Amino acid sequence: MNGVHDMGGMQGYGPVVAEADEPLFHGDWEKRALALTLAMGATGQWNIDLSRSARESLPSAVYLGSSYYAIWLRGLERLMRERGLADADELRDGRMRTPAALAVRVLRAADVDASLARGTPTARPALAPARFAVGTRVHTRNMHPQGHTRLPRYVRGHTGTIALVHGAHVFADAHASRARPPFLEQAQWLYTVVFAAQDLWGPQADATVQVSVDAWESYLEPAT
Amino acid sequence: MTQMQTPHDHDHDHDHSHLDDMDLRVRALETLLTRKGYVDPAALDRIVETYETRIGPHNGAAVVARSWVDDAFRRWLMQDATAAIASMGFGGRQGEHMVAVANTPETHNMVVCTLCSCYPWPVLGLPPVWYKSAPYRSKAVIDPRGVLSDFGVQLPESTQIRVWDSTAEVRYLVIPMMPAGAQGLDQQQLAALVTRDAMIGTGLAQQPPSAAGGR
Numbered sequence: 001m002n003g004v005h006d007m008g009g010m011q012g013y014g015p016v017v018a019e020a021d022e023p024l025f026h027g028d029w030e031k032r033a034l035a036l037t038l039a040m041g042a043t044g045q046w047n048i049d050l051s052r053s054a055r056e057s058l059p060s061a062v063y064l065g066s067s068y069y070a071i072w073l074r075g076l077e078r079l080m081r082e083r084g085l086a087d088a089d090e091l092r093d094g095r096m097r098t099p100a101a102l103a104v105r106v107l108r109a110a111d112v113d114a115s116l117a118r119g120t121p122t123a124r125p126a127l128a129p130a131r132f133a134v135g136t137r138v139h140t141r142n143m144h145p146q147g148h149t150r151l152p153r154y155v156r157g158h159t160g161t162i163a164l165v166h167g168a169h170v171f172a173d174a175h176a177s178r179a180r181p182p183f184l185e186q187a188q189w190l191y192t193v194v195f196a197a198q199d200l201w202g203p204q205a206d207a208t209v210q211v212s213v214d215a216w217e218s219y220l221e222p223a224t
Numbered sequence: 225m226t227q228m229q230t231p232h233d234h235d236h237d238h239d240h241s242h243l244d245d246m247d248l249r250v251r252a253l254e255t256l257l258t259r260k261g262y263v264d265p266a267a268l269d270r271i272v273e274t275y276e277t278r279i280g281p282h283n284g285a286a287v288v289a290r291s292w293v294d295d296a297f298r299r300w301l302m303q304d305a306t307a308a309i310a311s312m313g314f315g316g317r318q319g320e321h322m323v324a325v326a327n328t329p330e331t332h333n334m335v336v337c338t339l340c341s342c343y344p345w346p347v348l349g350l351p352p353v354w355y356k357s358a359p360y361r362s363k364a365v366i367d368p369r370g371v372l373s374d375f376g377v378q379l380p381e382s383t384q385i386r387v388w389d390s391t392a393e394v395r396y397l398v399i400p401m402m403p404a405g406a407q408g409l410d411q412q413q414l415a416a417l418v419t420r421d422a423m424i425g426t427g428l429a430q431q432p433p434s435a436a437g438g439r
Binding site for chain 2: 005006007008009010011013014015016017018019022024026027028029031032033034035036038039040043052055056064067068069070073076077085086090091092093094095096100101104106107108109111112113115116117118119120121122123150151152154164166169170172190192194197200201205206208209210211212213214215216
């Protein structure tokens, strides 16, 4: 989806301002928003790509006007509403009105360390040989899918060079395409594709700059 | 709001009501999810404690410092960062697939996530607000020298700048150059020179106190 989350190359947001002595959390609510997001992610009712898709689907003005933990929180509420795990009234006051869903996996305190240490690896066995090798020139597809994608707009329709081959990984676009488990994984070869800044932004761009993205194989075609 | 209030007062009030609103909203959510049995409040406490105390940029600094003095480790790190970093006890969530990128006199690396806020948690902890902000996410890929300038960093015009946009589940750790005058320091002293920003690529490693003081 061509949303405001896809920010690469936008202008007019002003300088990057780092907060001096920034605290890890700005208020207790951020701590709980982080922990709730991680704990609910562990229930297996959605996956990380569906979480990203939910955040990206917030109204543009809400997305731009919210801090990142506020975006996470709104995304989490949306994921729960969509799956009938909570309704809007319940989310407003915390009072339970509908019965709890069954078969929700609960992350227990004793399992937190192991769960975080394990993470969610996305590498999978490759189902076919890699189509591209390091050094190959590739062209990124000009595509504008309605759903979730990880090919940013600023690199679409450009020519770059394969810099790294990462093996096969769960394909984010497919992974976000089904709302409930079992999710589609459709593992594909993943590459780092590097572009000259002048190819992305024009001849006036800085000749010393190169920019790369990580791109799944189906985003790419051989450069002609 | 009365007419006597200044714009600053207005912003101040607005911020407060916003924080109160978020506070209430999260409390309602935690209460509900606990009542429904979806979350274990002790697990929430453990998650927060983990990122407050155990997982943070000190982990990445230890990796970088070791890479400065241990050539075999550095080769491993550049070849298979996930395994090399795991050997020091760091890995897992948001660092499942790591790649280390080393700065040289010719090339400076910078990491961004233009689409959300992907960041190598096991080595750097949770990202700062600026990393997740629109200014950084928009500007890093079109004007990385401007970003460096926002951070007060000036590189030679001939230095190549390499920006890594983390658009999949690979996470990048910048290995800054060891500062001049740091030879002879032990790994712990070296780690103290490695800032979080140096490992994102918006900063450089700090000068050792003696070198800085001697100028």
